[in-house]
Amino acid sequence: MSFSTAPQNKPLTASFYKDLKFSDDAVVITSMLESSFGKEIRITFKEGQVMKEHKTKFPITVMTLQGCIEFTVNGETSVLKEGDIIALEGGIIHELKAIQESIVWLGLHKADSIERVESVLKM
Numbered sequence: 001m002s003f004s005t006a007p008q009n010k011p012l013t014a015s016f017y018k019d020l021k022f023s024d025d026a027v028v029i030t031s032m033l034e035s036s037f038g039k040e041i042r043i044t045f046k047e048g049q050v051m052k053e054h055k056t057k058f059p060i061t062v063m064t065l066q067g068c069i070e071f072t073v074n075g076e077t078s079v080l081k082e083g084d085i086i087a088l089e090g091g092i093i094h095e096l097k098a099i100q101e102s103i104v105w106l107g108l109h110k111a112d113s114i115e116r117v118e119s120v121l122k123m
Contacts, residue, residue: 012033012034012035013033014032014033014040016032016042016065016103016105017065017066017103020044020103021044022044022045022046022101023044023046024046026049026121027043027044027045027049027050027051027121028043028044029041029042029043029114029117029118029121030042030043030044031114035110036110037110038107038108038109038110039107039108039109039110039112039113039114040105040106040107040108041105041106041107041108041114041117042103042104042105042106043096043103043104043105043106043117044101044102044103044104045067045069045096045098045101045102045103045104046098046101047098047099047100047101048097048098049097049098050095050096050097050098051095051096051097051120051121052095052120052123053072053093053094053095053123054093054094054095054120054123055090055091055092055093055094056090056091056108056112056116057090057091057111057112058090058108058109058111058112059087059088059089059090059109060087060088060090060106060107060108060109060112061085061086061087061088061105061106061107062080062085062086062087062088062096062104062105062106062107063080063083063084063085063086063104063105063107064080064081064082064083064084064085064102064103064104065082065083065102065103065104065105066082066101066102066103067082067098067099067100067101067102067103068080068081068082068098068099068100068102069096069097069098069099069102069104070095070096070097070099071086071094071095071096072094072095072096072097073088073092073093073094074092074093074094079099090109
């Protein structure tokens with residue numbers, strides 16, 4: 001899904017549940033919306049898929065919209081079920097693993113990039 005910026009007096013909108021794509025080969029990362037203050041990313045996982053340990057320079061927010069994931073921070077694992085949310089400062093090593101098919105919302109700092117998120121899949 002491509003997005004565009006709207007005039008200041010118009011809201012930006014997107015649906016995290018529309019045009020869903022899952023892949024047997026890898027996690028699917030889709031840029032949903034970019035505003036003047038942040039970027040909203042959808043990540044879809046098939047059961048068992050992993051985003052290996054990585055970190056970012058900027059703070060992030062992660063929320064499980066559908067399904068269930070293991071979210072590991074510095075070796076300590078939390079299970080994030082539908083509706084659960086977690087926020088991390090930059091520089092913290094973390095990993096995501098889908099316990100079941102899942103849809104995840106990733107909120108990025110404006111200075112962060114979707115290319116950086118996509119590069120995690122090449123690790």
